[in-house]
Amino acid sequence: MMEDLNSIEAREKRLEERILKLQKREEELKAREKVLKQKELEKKQVLLRLSKSLWQDLASWAEDDFRSINAQIEFILSKAVRERKKS
Secondary structure: OHHHHHHHHHHHHHHHHHHHHHHHHHHHHHHHHHHHHHHHHOOOOOOOOOOHHHHHHHHHHHHHOOOOHHHHHHHHHHHHHHHHHHO
């Protein structure tokens, strides 16, 4: 009987530790989300005209990468700028 109580107490302690870790992780994610939302507000809007075929290719590529078309275009442009800065 005493072993059962010790086992239960040990499991409760592990669960409490996991809950604390999850709460900490949730706080970290909320902080990151807040930063991302602030960055999103700082973004500039750009009107971009694309050919239908380029738009379709980008849409397909974005779908493959699980991104929106806007996110895909931003990803491509960011990558190109990083590469340019390297050279």
